[in-house]
Amino acid sequence: MKGLYCRAAGSDAEPKFVIQETSLPEVLGSHQVRVQVKACGLSPLDLKVLKSHTVYPVSAVVSLLCLSVFPAVGPKVSFFHPEDEVVGKKTFIYLRINTSLTIVCVCVFCFPVQKPEKLSSVCVAAALRDGLCAYTALHTHARMAAGQTVLVLDGASCFGLMCIQLASYHGVKVLTTSHSPQKHTFLEQLRPSVARVIQVYNGSSDLLPLVLEETGGLGVDIVIDSGVRLQEDKEPEETKLLPHKHDIISVLGVGGHWVTSQQELQLDPPDCRLLHLKSASVSFLNPEVWTASSAQQGRYLHILKDIVEKMSAGVLRPQPEEAVPLYEATVAMETVQRHQKKKAVVQL
CATH class of the missing domain: 3.40.50.720 (NAD(P)-binding Rossmann-like Domain)
Structure with a gap:
C-alpha cells in the first residue's frame, strides 16, 4: 500500500512530502476494517501542533478526508459490510522516537459514515x-x-x-x-x-x-x-x-x-x-479537535452523516474541484502546505 508521508525536520525547514510503500497486517482484528481509498482531500498540516506533541524526528502520514470501500471487515464490525462505500476522516501518525533506536508508534483514527450513492467520490473528498x-x-x-x-x-x-x-x-x-x-x-x-x-x-x-x-x-x-x-x-x-x-x-x-x-x-x-x-x-475554529476526545466521537459521526446527507439532498452544493492523480500528490500537497492553494483532491 502506498501512503503520502510528511517528514518534518526539527528546524524551521520546510517539510518534505514523499510517497512510500507500507505494509498492512494480513489478519484483521475483531473490530478492524480494511479500506480501499478512492479519493482523498488534502489540507494543510498544522506542524506546530504536531511538533508540540511529539519527539523529533517525526514522520507523519498526511491527514486525509477520503472516500473508501470496505473490502473486508472484522467479525465484530456491525455497522458496515464488505463493499460498503463510506466517507470519513482518517488520521495516521507514525513517530520515530530517536535516530539510534527506531520505535514506531502508530495512532490510527478512522471515522466512517455511509456515502449516498448519488455523490461522487471526488465531490465528497473535496x-x-x-x-x-x-x-x-x-x-x-x-x-x-x-x-x-x-x-x-x-x-x-x-x-x-x-x-x-x-x-x-x-x-x-x-x-x-x-x-x-x-x-x-x-x-x-x-x-x-x-x-x-x-x-x-x-x-x-x-x-x-x-x-x-x-x-x-x-x-x-x-x-x-x-x-x-x-x-x-x-x-x-x-x-x-x-x-x-x-x-x-x-x-x-x-x-x-x-x-x-x-x-x-x-x-x-x-x-x-x-x-x-x-x-x-x-x-x-479548529476542526481537528473532534478527534481529541473519545467523548465527542458519537457527535462527530452524527455531524459527518448530516453533512453528506445535506450534500446528497442539494442543500450543500460545493464548488467543483479538479482531482489530480496519485503521482502528483506530493507536488499538490507542497502547494497546499505553502498556502498557495486552499486544498487539493487526489483520485486513486
Missing part, C-alpha cells in the same frame, strides 16, 4: 472538510437559530460558501463580503440566500456602516471569519483584504458570537472591554 468547518462554526460554536443574522467574510471561498448555504437553510439572514469583482458577481447570483454582498476589494472601509445599515444599527448575531488583520499597518499583502479585529468586534451585536480561524489572535484591553460591554464571545 467538500467534506469545508462542510465540517461550517457545521462546527455555526452549530457548535455560534449556536445559530432561525431569525438571526450572520456575517460570513469572504463568502466566495469554499468554506464561506458552505457557511452561506448552511445558514440560509436554517433561516438565518446572511451578509457576506467579496474580495474581487468576479467573486462579487458570483455571490450576487446566490440571492435570496444572501441578503447583501459588501465589497472590500476597492480600498474602502464601509464594512461597519453597511452592516449597521442592514441590521438597523443592532449589529449581527454571528461573525465567521477566514482570518483577520491584527494591526493597521505593516501587514502582508495577502492580508490587506481581511477585516481588522476591531471592525469585527464593532459589527457584533449584543450577545453576539465571533468564530475565528486566526490562530494567533491577540486582543488588546480596549477590544476586550468592547466585547465585555456587548456580552459577546470569541470562539476558535
Whole structure:
C-alpha cells in the first residue's frame, strides 16, 4: 500500500512530502476494517501542533478526508459490510522516537459514515472538510437559530460558501463580503440566500456602516471569519483584504458570537472591554479537535452523516474541484502546505 508521508525536520525547514510503500497486517482484528481509498482531500498540516506533541524526528502520514470501500471487515464490525462505500476522516501518525533506536508508534483514527450513492467520490473528498468547518462554526460554536443574522467574510471561498448555504437553510439572514469583482458577481447570483454582498476589494472601509445599515444599527448575531488583520499597518499583502479585529468586534451585536480561524489572535484591553460591554464571545475554529476526545466521537459521526446527507439532498452544493492523480500528490500537497492553494483532491 502506498501512503503520502510528511517528514518534518526539527528546524524551521520546510517539510518534505514523499510517497512510500507500507505494509498492512494480513489478519484483521475483531473490530478492524480494511479500506480501499478512492479519493482523498488534502489540507494543510498544522506542524506546530504536531511538533508540540511529539519527539523529533517525526514522520507523519498526511491527514486525509477520503472516500473508501470496505473490502473486508472484522467479525465484530456491525455497522458496515464488505463493499460498503463510506466517507470519513482518517488520521495516521507514525513517530520515530530517536535516530539510534527506531520505535514506531502508530495512532490510527478512522471515522466512517455511509456515502449516498448519488455523490461522487471526488465531490465528497473535496467538500467534506469545508462542510465540517461550517457545521462546527455555526452549530457548535455560534449556536445559530432561525431569525438571526450572520456575517460570513469572504463568502466566495469554499468554506464561506458552505457557511452561506448552511445558514440560509436554517433561516438565518446572511451578509457576506467579496474580495474581487468576479467573486462579487458570483455571490450576487446566490440571492435570496444572501441578503447583501459588501465589497472590500476597492480600498474602502464601509464594512461597519453597511452592516449597521442592514441590521438597523443592532449589529449581527454571528461573525465567521477566514482570518483577520491584527494591526493597521505593516501587514502582508495577502492580508490587506481581511477585516481588522476591531471592525469585527464593532459589527457584533449584543450577545453576539465571533468564530475565528486566526490562530494567533491577540486582543488588546480596549477590544476586550468592547466585547465585555456587548456580552459577546470569541470562539476558535479548529476542526481537528473532534478527534481529541473519545467523548465527542458519537457527535462527530452524527455531524459527518448530516453533512453528506445535506450534500446528497442539494442543500450543500460545493464548488467543483479538479482531482489530480496519485503521482502528483506530493507536488499538490507542497502547494497546499505553502498556502498557495486552499486544498487539493487526489483520485486513486
